Amino acid sequence: MCFLGFGSYFCYDNPAALQTQVQGDMKVDTTTFMALYAWYSWPNVILCFFGGFLIDRVFGIRWGTIIFSIFVCIGQVIFALGALFNAFWLMELGRFVFGIGGESLAVAQNTYAVSWFKGKELNLVFGLQLSMARIGSTVNMNVMGLIYSRVQEMLRSTGYTTLGVTLMIGGVTCIFSLICALVLAYLDRRAEKILCKEQGKTGEVIKLTDVKDFSLSLWLIFIICVCYYVAVFPFIGLGKVFFIEKFKFSSKEASAINSIVYIISAPMSPAFGFLVDKLGRNITWVLCAVVTTLASCIMLAFTFWNPWIAMCLMGVAYSLLACALWPMVAFVVPDHQLGTAYGFMQSIQNLGLAIIAIAAGMILDSRGYLFLEVFFSACMCYMGQVILKPLSVTGGDLNLSSRKREKLQKLAAAEAENQEKLRCQNEDDLAKLQPQNEFSLRNRYLSRLGAQLPGNYAACHLSALAHKSVLK
Amino acid sequence: MPGSSGGCLSVLCLLGSFYLLAGDPGGCCRKVSLQYNPGLNSSSVNLLHVRAVGCNNTLHYVWSSIGAPTALLVYTDSESSALRVNWTKLLSPSPAGAIVVEPAGSVLYSTAVVFSRVFEYNGANTSDLTAVHEDNFYPTYDLADFSWESVNRTLNETALSATFQGVSVSDPKGAFRNGSISFRVTAYEESSRDTLLPRLLHTANSSKVEFIVNRVAPRGNGSRFALEIITVEEKGGRKTLESLRSINDEYTPTIFEVAQLVSDARNDSAGPSFLQWKATAYSSQNAMREDSYHCRYYPLQTANRTLPRLSIAHAYFGEALASQHSVAAINISFGSEDNEAYEEKGYLSWSALIGFGTPPKDTFSPLVMAIMVVALGTPVVLLVAGSFVVLLVQKKRLEEMAAKDHLA
Numbered sequence: 001m002c003f004l005g006f007g008s009y010f011c012y013d014n015p016a017a018l019q020t021q022v023q024g025d026m027k028v029d030t031t032t033f034m035a036l037y038a039w040y041s042w043p044n045v046i047l048c049f050f051g052g053f054l055i056d057r058v059f060g061i062r063w064g065t066i067i068f069s070i071f072v073c074i075g076q077v078i079f080a081l082g083a084l085f086n087a088f089w090l091m092e093l094g095r096f097v098f099g100i101g102g103e104s105l106a107v108a109q110n111t112y113a114v115s116w117f118k119g120k121e122l123n124l125v126f127g128l129q130l131s132m133a134r135i136g137s138t139v140n141m142n143v144m145g146l147i148y149s150r151v152q153e154m155l156r157s158t159g160y161t162t163l164g165v166t167l168m169i170g171g172v173t174c175i176f177s178l179i180c181a182l183v184l185a186y187l188d189r190r191a192e193k194i195l196c197k198e199q200g201k202t203g204e205v206i207k208l209t210d211v212k213d214f215s216l217s218l219w220l221i222f223i224i225c226v227c228y229y230v231a232v233f234p235f236i237g238l239g240k241v242f243f244i245e246k247f248k249f250s251s252k253e254a255s256a257i258n259s260i261v262y263i264i265s266a267p268m269s270p271a272f273g274f275l276v277d278k279l280g281r282n283i284t285w286v287l288c289a290v291v292t293t294l295a296s297c298i299m300l301a302f303t304f305w306n307p308w309i310a311m312c313l314m315g316v317a318y319s320l321l322a323c324a325l326w327p328m329v330a331f332v333v334p335d336h337q338l339g340t341a342y343g344f345m346q347s348i349q350n351l352g353l354a355i356i357a358i359a360a361g362m363i364l365d366s367r368g369y370l371f372l373e374v375f376f377s378a379c380m381c382y383m384g385q386v387i388l389k390p391l392s393v394t395g396g397d398l399n400l401s402s403r404k405r406e407k408l409q410k411l412a413a414a415e416a417e418n419q420e421k422l423r424c425q426n427e428d429d430l431a432k433l434q435p436q437n438e439f440s441l442r443n444r445y446l447s448r449l450g451a452q453l454p455g456n457y458a459a460c461h462l463s464a465l466a467h468k469s470v471l472k
Numbered sequence: 473m474p475g476s477s478g479g480c481l482s483v484l485c486l487l488g489s490f491y492l493l494a495g496d497p498g499g500c501c502r503k504v505s506l507q508y509n510p511g512l513n514s515s516s517v518n519l520l521h522v523r524a525v526g527c528n529n530t531l532h533y534v535w536s537s538i539g540a541p542t543a544l545l546v547y548t549d550s551e552s553s554a555l556r557v558n559w560t561k562l563l564s565p566s567p568a569g570a571i572v573v574e575p576a577g578s579v580l581y582s583t584a585v586v587f588s589r590v591f592e593y594n595g596a597n598t599s600d601l602t603a604v605h606e607d608n609f610y611p612t613y614d615l616a617d618f619s620w621e622s623v624n625r626t627l628n629e630t631a632l633s634a635t636f637q638g639v640s641v642s643d644p645k646g647a648f649r650n651g652s653i654s655f656r657v658t659a660y661e662e663s664s665r666d667t668l669l670p671r672l673l674h675t676a677n678s679s680k681v682e683f684i685v686n687r688v689a690p691r692g693n694g695s696r697f698a699l700e701i702i703t704v705e706e707k708g709g710r711k712t713l714e715s716l717r718s719i720n721d722e723y724t725p726t727i728f729e730v731a732q733l734v735s736d737a738r739n740d741s742a743g744p745s746f747l748q749w750k751a752t753a754y755s756s757q758n759a760m761r762e763d764s765y766h767c768r769y770y771p772l773q774t775a776n777r778t779l780p781r782l783s784i785a786h787a788y789f790g791e792a793l794a795s796q797h798s799v800a801a802i803n804i805s806f807g808s809e810d811n812e813a814y815e816e817k818g819y820l821s822w823s824a825l826i827g828f829g830t831p832p833k834d835t836f837s838p839l840v841m842a843i844m845v846v847a848l849g850t851p852v853v854l855l856v857a858g859s860f861v862v863l864l865v866q867k868k869r870l871e872e873m874a875a876k877d878h879l880a
Binding site: 364385 | 721729760809839851
C-alpha cells in the first residue's frame, strides 16, 4: 500500500529535480517553468474533492485506485512525450492529467488505509505512507539528475530527446504504482470474501450535499490541517534565501537545512505513528506539534540561534502532526463518507496552500521574513487556542487514550459482529431461496429425510458450502 | 476580558509613542538648495553643490565627476557658510586649494568619499572577490577616465536629485555602446524612509547615492561587478567598518544586515560621519524582492592606499592629502552564486547613505509590535488569568468545605 503513492510522489517532483535541464532543453524561463507545478496544483483544488466523492459513490475504492493510477501513468507519459516532441504545451497537459490522478490517488490511499487499519495501527500506517512519500521525492531529487546524465552519455546528445527519455524512465515508477493498485484491489477483494465484509452495501450512499452535514469536529480538523500546512510549507518554499541572508549560510547548506524537515519526517513519522497508536490521545499530540512548531517559528524569527535546532524541531513536529491528525478524520466520519471527507480535506489543503503561497510571497515582498514568521506564529497561536479547545470538547473520543478507545472499539466491534452475523444469516436465508447446486440440494434433501449430517455442516456455514473446494 | 485588552492597548500606546520619539534622530528639518557648477557657465564638467541649512549649522555636499566621482562632505557651524570654487585652478593640473568653504573658521569637520574603480570579473564559480583568480578579472574600469554627461539635464530641484552618467572613454569592445555607469544623488530635507527598495531610513543630515550599472555589456558569461570606494578622513581620524545584523527585515525584505563605515566619535555638534548600506543590490529599476542581488563587502584596506590622481578631494584637502590624511578603501561586490547573472537583466543598482551624525537604525514598526503583542501576548495573559481563576475557585471550594465541616 505504501508503494502505491511512491510513483506519484516520485514523478511529482521530477520537474524540480531536472529544473536546469528542463529550462535548458525546452528553452523556457523560470516563470513558465513554474507553470508545470501550477498545472498540477490548481485543478486539484477542486478535483480531489470529486475524486474522493467518486471513490465513495461511483467507482468504489478498488476501481477508483486503479483508475487514478492509470491517470497518473498516462499523465507522466504525456509529460515525457511533450519533452520528446519538444512541445511545452504537451508537457503542461501531461502535468494536468497527472494531477487528476495524483491527488485523488492520495485520497484513495488514505481511504484504503482507514478501511484496512482502523482500530489497529492506523497512525503507524499514515506515518509509513508519509515517510514513503518523502522517500519518493528524496530518491527522485537524487536520482533523476544521474539518470539524465547517463541517458545523455548513451544518446551522445543533449536536448529534449534526452529529457523525454529520462522522464519516460521516471514513468516506470508510475507503472509500478499501477501494479501496486492492482495487487491491492485483488487483496482487498480476497479480504472481503474471507472476512465476509462488503463495501458500499450498507444502504447509506453519500450525496454531495452531505458535505454540509459534516460534523463540527471534522470542520475543525480541516481548519487545523489548512492552518498548519499553510504555515509550514510556504515557509519551506521560501526559506532558502532566509537562511542565506540571515544566517549567512552557503547555498548548499541552505538547501540542506531547508530539506531537513522532510528528511526528518521520513524516519520519524512511522515511529510517531507507532507511539500514537500505543498511547492514543490524538488531540494532545496535535497540540504538542502545534506548540513545538510555534516555538521553532519564534526561534527562527527572533533569535540568531543556530537554525538547525529550529528546523529539526519543526521536522519532528511536522511528522508528529501528520501521523496524529490525518487518522482523526476516520474517528469522526462514518465509513461511507471517508473518501469524500479525505478528498475534501485534501482539496481545502490544496486551496489553502495555493492561496497562502501567493499571500506569503506578497507578505515577503512587502514586509519581509520577520513579518512572515510573526504571521505564521500568530496562525499557530490561534489554532492552538481557538480551535483545539472546542475540538477537545466536541471531539468526543478523539482524545481518548488508546486503552479506552480499545474498550469502546471492542463494544462497537461486538455490536458490529452481531449485526454482521445477522446480515450473514439473512443472506443465507436468502440464499436458501435461490436456485442451488446439486450438492446443497442433496444436503437439504437428506436433512428433510432426517439423515444425520456431519456437525460442520451447521447452518451458519452453509454459504461456505457453496464453494466445493472448502469441503475437500 | 476587558482588563487584558486594556492592558494590551496601553502597552501598544506606550510602544507607539516610544517609536515616534525614537523615529526622528535627524533633529530639525533642513533647507536644501542645489547649485550646478557655481560660478561657471559651461557644462563640460560637473560639480553639484548641495547646501543644507539647518538650525545653527550648514552641511555642504559637493558632488563632482571631475576626475573620479567624489563626494565632499563639509560640516559648518554657521548658517551662512558658503562654497567658493576657483575654476581656473580646479581645472588646472594642480588644483590644490581650488575648493574652499568660507568662513574657514566655521568648518568643524570634513570628509570625502571617492568612487574610484569598477571591477568586472567572471563570477560563475565564486562570487567572492578575494577567491577569484586573477585571470578571471577583466580590465578594470577606472572611473576617473570616464566621460560624464552634463548633470544639468538630470537636475531635479523638487526631488532634490541629480544623476552623474558616464561611459568609458577607452571602450574597445563597445561595452558602453548602449549602456552607462551612473551615480544618482538625492538630498533630504527631513528624516523619513525611501519608498523604493532598499527603503533606507534617512535623516536630514544625510544624502543618498545610488550606484547604477545600466545595460553595460558584460565582457563574458557570468560577469559580476564590484565597486571600489575610497574614504578620506582628517588627520588622526579613522573610519571603522561595522556590520549590524538584526532580526528585522521588515523594510528591506530578506535583508538582515546593515554595513556602515563610521568615523571616530567627536565631541562637537557634527558627530561622526558615516557611509551606510544594506547588504543588497537590485537588478531592476522597479526593485522587487526577487530582484535582489546579494551584496558582499570586504575588509577595509588602510595600508598604503592612495587616491586617484584626479579628484576634487585633492582640490579641497590640498597636496598634503596623502601624507596627512588617512585614506581607506573598501570593495563591495554584487551578486552571488545563487543570484541570476548580471547579463540576464543587464541592470544593477546599489544604494548607500552618506552623512553626519549617528547612522540611522531600523526599529520594529508599530504593526509588527501590535501583532506580536496581540497574537503572542494574549495566550500568555489568558494562561495567567486562567490559572488565577482556577486557584480562586479551588480556594472558594476549600473554604466552603471548611465551612461545612465547621457546621457539622
